[in-house]
Amino acid sequence: MxxxxxxxxxxxxxxxxxxxxxxxxxxxxxxxxxxxxxxxxxxxxxxxxxxxxxxxYAKPEFGLNETIINGNPVAVTEDVVWSRPFCNVVRFVRQGEEASMDHPRILLVAPMSGHYATLLRGTVEALLPHADLYITDWTDARIVPVTEGAFDLDDYIDYVIAMLHALGSQTHVVAVCQPSVPVLAAVAIMEAARDPLSPASMTLMGGPIDTRINPTAVNAMAQDRPLSWFKDNVVMSVPWPHPGYMRPVYPxxxxxxxxxxxxxxxxxxxxxxxxxxxxxxxxxxxxxxxxxxxxxLAVMDLTAEFYLQTVDTVFIRHALPKGEMMHRGMPVDTTAIRDVALMTVEGGNDDISGLGQTEASHHLCPNIPNGKRLHYVQPDVGHYGVFNGSRFRQDIAPRIIAFARKHSNAQK
Structure with missing residues (x-):
């Protein structure tokens, strides 16, 4: 109502x-x-x-029509290379000879937490001159008809695996904030299955891997309320005349x-x-x-089942760091990750994902060799500064690209 x-x-x-x-x-x-x-x-x-x-406010455009590679302007177009009801994968196609350079292929997994993927416009802009870049463009649940079925955290993980399969071997996956948990779970599932299309590396940025560490106000709010409170107070049905009429969502x-x-x-x-x-x-x-x-101020709705399962798994039960997370009835075993390089990035003043929450993923993946690990804390930036702004362009983006390049030709 x-x-x-x-x-x-x-x-x-x-x-x-x-x-x-x-x-x-x-x-x-x-x-x-x-x-x-x-x-x-x-x-x-x-x-x-x-x-x-x-x-x-309507969904914004990326509006990135050009990038600079080696000092030369290069035209950029967008191409949808993978599509399902709740997400498209958009490739930023760089035109001309400069774009044919041997740059790492990066799948940038945008948060599905209320804002559109265009929130990462600055992230894309900084990485684009140095990478063959793809991004997850999540769909507003308000416009997805109920006939398309449900979409929960398990589906999200399946989507990530399917995207990595579509992009092929030697893909590098970068997760910004919310997707850090499902991306880490997806990689664990692929590694446990010895999937030859597991990514070459994964970079987790400002993600809530273990929200028991330095809990923030956001973490405390979720921890202090039972899941029933969220069901009763923030889950609503999409009203007519939106295409997703009657779909339960978190608006x-x-x-x-x-x-x-x-x-x-x-x-x-x-x-x-x-x-x-x-x-x-x-x-x-x-x-x-x-x-x-x-x-x-441009926001999108989330499916209720995805929102509730995420709140329960990540913020209330802390299932992943406790080793209790399940996917389709099977345990998610992060110790199975051996061959995928792991980089974590945190902001020193992050008030959404507290300092140490993302770094916890290193402790959950003890079988990754030390030579395939990197943890970086950017001083004096908050959550937004982890993936955008001048500090990201100058200090964080070059490290992400260098890490991907270093592990691009690693043997699996």
Whole structure:
């Protein structure tokens, strides 16, 4: 019912948003003399803040049409190379001779935790000049008809294995945050089966491998509530007329509200500064605000079964680090991993996945030789800085590429 009220409220505001945008355009038009007055600037700024605060943000585009390889511009196009109802794998195809260089093939597994894969645009941009890059583009559960069936954590693991099979041998898998657990489980399953298409290396970044270590506010919230609480309070059915009508989901707007409430003062300050920037005609700063929140406020729904199984397995029971995680009724044995190189990356100030939670994967994989291991902590960055921003571009991305190159020709 709450989801239906959310949709009703959004629909009820549509006429007001439309009239607000019309008035904003009128007072913001440079040809209107009023646009140069304090009254006109203040009114236009207030109306834009209101319109953006009440808007539903569509899935963003990656918009990466070019990269630079060895100082030369190279055109980039997107190609869907693998597709199932809940995910597409998108390849960033680099055109021309420069793109034919022997670069490692990397599957970048994006989080399925409320935001779209485009949240990793900066990650893609930094890796693209040095890798044949693929990314998981997860589908908003709200648009997947119930006739396509369910999708849970076991299905997620199956998807990762199928993707690695499709991409072939000598693929390197990089998991950002949430997928660290299912990627580690998928690799363990493949190694236990002596799968010849196991990845050459896996890199886990800011992932909740063992949330008992340095628990954060997010970890504590999950730990302090029984699974029944999540079923009763955050699982809802998709309302009509969305294609996924009647599918039980964890709505993206709930995930977003949770994240924003953790830093509410910061978001309120950012919007107040945005208003001032509009009044003062600080176009560059205002555009940076728009770009960030166009991405941050674009959210997707998760299937209820995936969300609940993840909460139970990762955050309540800590099944993987305890050696109790199951997949399709079979135990996930991380000690079976022997030939896949392992790199972990953490942020020194991460308030989502606490310091040490990702590093724990090394202790769970004791049979990986020391020469195939690397752990790196980036000082003075939070969760977002683990996979984006200047520190990622300068310090983390080069290490990921170097690690993949080092283990590209390893014999299995």
């Amino acid at each position: 709450f989801y239906h009220l959310y949709e009703l409220n959004h629909a009820a505001l549509a006429p007001l948003r439309a009239s607000t945008e019309a008035v904003r355009r009128f007072y913001g038009d440079p040809q209107n003399p009023m646009s140069q007055t304090v009254f006109g600037k203040t009114l236009a700024a207030g109306l834009e803040v209101f319109e953006r605060a009440t808007r539903r 993206g707007f709930l995930q977003l509200s949770g994240f924003m409430s953790m830093n509410l003062d910061r978001h309120l300050t950012a919007h107040r500064e945005f208003f001032d920037q509009l009044v003062e005609n600080d176009g560059e700063s205002a555009e940076r605000h728009r770009e960030f929140y166009d991405e941050y």
